[in-house]
Amino acid sequence: MADIKVDVRGETCPVPLVETRKALRKASPGDTVEVVGTHPASKKEIPMALKALGLKLEDIQEEEDVWKIRIGV
Amino acid sequence: MIEKNVYLDNAAATRMDERVLEAMTPYFFETYPVATSDFGYSLGIEAREALEYARDEIAHYIGASGEEFIFTSGSTESSNLAVKGVALALGEKKGRHIIVSAIDDFPVIHSAGSRALEKQGFSVTYLDVDHEGLVNLDRLRDSITDKTILVSIQHANQEIGTIQDIETIGRICSKKGVLFHTDATHTFTRVPLDFKKVKVDLITVSPHTIHGPKGIGGLFIRKETPITKWMDGGFQEFNLRAGLENIPGASGFAKAVELVTPEENERIKVMRDHLIDRVSAEVPDTTLNGHRSKRTPQNANITFHFVEGESITLHLDIRGFSVSTGSACFSRSLEASHVILGVGGDHERAHGSIRFSFGRYNTMEEVDRVVDTIAEVVGELRKISPLAHNKEAQK
Numbered sequence: 001m002a003d004i005k006v007d008v009r010g011e012t013c014p015v016p017l018v019e020t021r022k023a024l025r026k027a028s029p030g031d032t033v034e035v036v037g038t039h040p041a042s043k044k045e046i047p048m049a050l051k052a053l054g055l056k057l058e059d060i061q062e063e064e065d066v067w068k069i070r071i072g073v
Numbered sequence: 074m075i076e077k078n079v080y081l082d083n084a085a086a087t088r089m090d091e092r093v094l095e096a097m098t099p100y101f102f103e104t105y106p107v108a109t110s111d112f113g114y115s116l117g118i119e120a121r122e123a124l125e126y127a128r129d130e131i132a133h134y135i136g137a138s139g140e141e142f143i144f145t146s147g148s149t150e151s152s153n154l155a156v157k158g159v160a161l162a163l164g165e166k167k168g169r170h171i172i173v174s175a176i177d178d179f180p181v182i183h184s185a186g187s188r189a190l191e192k193q194g195f196s197v198t199y200l201d202v203d204h205e206g207l208v209n210l211d212r213l214r215d216s217i218t219d220k221t222i223l224v225s226i227q228h229a230n231q232e233i234g235t236i237q238d239i240e241t242i243g244r245i246c247s248k249k250g251v252l253f254h255t256d257a258t259h260t261f262t263r264v265p266l267d268f269k270k271v272k273v274d275l276i277t278v279s280p281h282t283i284h285g286p287k288g289i290g291g292l293f294i295r296k297e298t299p300i301t302k303w304m305d306g307g308f309q310e311f312n313l314r315a316g317l318e319n320i321p322g323a324s325g326f327a328k329a330v331e332l333v334t335p336e337e338n339e340r341i342k343v344m345r346d347h348l349i350d351r352v353s354a355e356v357p358d359t360t361l362n363g364h365r366s367k368r369t370p371q372n373a374n375i376t377f378h379f380v381e382g383e384s385i386t387l388h389l390d391i392r393g394f395s396v397s398t399g400s401a402c403f404s405r406s407l408e409a410s411h412v413i414l415g416v417g418g419d420h421e422r423a424h425g426s427i428r429f430s431f432g433r434y435n436t437m438e439e440v441d442r443v444v445d446t447i448a449e450v451v452g453e454l455r456k457i458s459p460l461a462h463n464k465e466a467q468k
Contacts (some may be wrong), residue, residue, distance in 0.1 A: 017384070018387065029205045
């Protein structure tokens with residue numbers, strides 16, 4: 001099991017989702033993907049994509065305009 | 074992640090037909106030598122005969138003779154040879170002026186433009202198109218001078234599918250004594266073209282859009298057309314294209330041409346119209362890009378306003394649908410499409426455009442599924458889109 005980090009701070013749509021998808025394609029079952037970003041729309045768009053993929057959104061946190069999304073693969 | 078992908082990007086590349094592979098296979102494992110003359114060994118003569126058979130089949134499809142068709146490595150090379158080959162042949166003798174349409178595909182625009190011929194002193198007129206993608210024929214007439222050596226206007230556009238009136242363009246060019254090249258990558262076998270009737274001197278074609286192989290293409294060159302070879306080496310393809318012949322590819326190309334039928338083209342057109350009609354009726358704030366009726370049967374290009382096309386393609390991909398935001402080149406970058414900008418669209422319209430392109434293996438059930446899915450995806454994306462929020466605020 002690995003903890004994969006994706007840092008997309010400063011990037012705007014659709015880059016955060018592109019990078020998240022890239023990480024998810026490489027991840028194995030049991031891994032965790034953690035995405036850190038700043039673009040507000042991506043914070044909503046990534047959970048929307050996870051729902052379609054049937055993946056578990058483990059946690060969302062936001063502090064001073066930086067959000068963090070944890071995904072269970 | 075995805076159970077079965079629904080592929081709707083047939084303008085970029087198609088799934089090869091198994092019958093095409095069957096036609097190619099003997100030339101990998103049995104008749105694999107290079108094509109040789111009658112003085113060579115039998116297997117090489119057989120290879121040459123296969124090449125000439127494929128050439129004749131493709132040429133005869135539009136009423137040309139085998140001597141008027143050469144194989145290349147694909148559309149890009151064909152258009153490069155057409156534009157640069159004519160420039161080499163006539164640049165010194167007649168003039169250094171070329172006319173292209175502003176929304177042509179990159180092989181033509183970049184061959185003529187600042188990366189190639191313009192840099193060598195040629196002048197290029199880029200003809201604007203109207204809001205549906207059609208070239209203004211009066212403007213074309215007025216742009217031709219006694220120094221013009223070539224007009225290159227595509228048969229149909231790679232992104233929006235608009236079909237140009239190449240019959241009239243051919244007549245204009247012929248009357249003015251100027252050569253005419255058309256890129257028919259997206260129309261060959263899908264839209265009728267009669268080489269005996271249309272006064273076109275050079276035509277770029279490729280089988281990768283009709284369930285044939287990649288890595289092979291062709292260029293029709295009408296007899297007596299002045300053109301100079303620019304890739305040096307051997308004397309293949311009537312001494313116009315050096316390099317070992319791709320005989321499996323040529324055989325696959327001919328088979329792909331044989332397999333396209335008018336019934337298939339009609340079936341594809343029905344799917345295209347069904348998608349356009351349903352999206353127009355069910356998804357608000359959309360614009361059909363390109364001409365409503367003068368468009369290739371396989372192309373539907375729609376802008377979904379207030380959302381980014383790249384986001385739509387990603388969310389459709391996640392749900393098992395492959396579509397693109399424009400030409401294959403653009404889908405690898407986030408630059409605005411020169412085609413959508415060319416038909417008068419702004420950056421928002423360009424970035425929100427999605428190209429759906431149909432092929433042999435698509436079904437009406439898939440069309441219904443993609444429309445249902447896109448309605449859902451666009452609805453969800455608009456809820457989080459700053460552009461959509463701005464629109465609501467302006468109301």
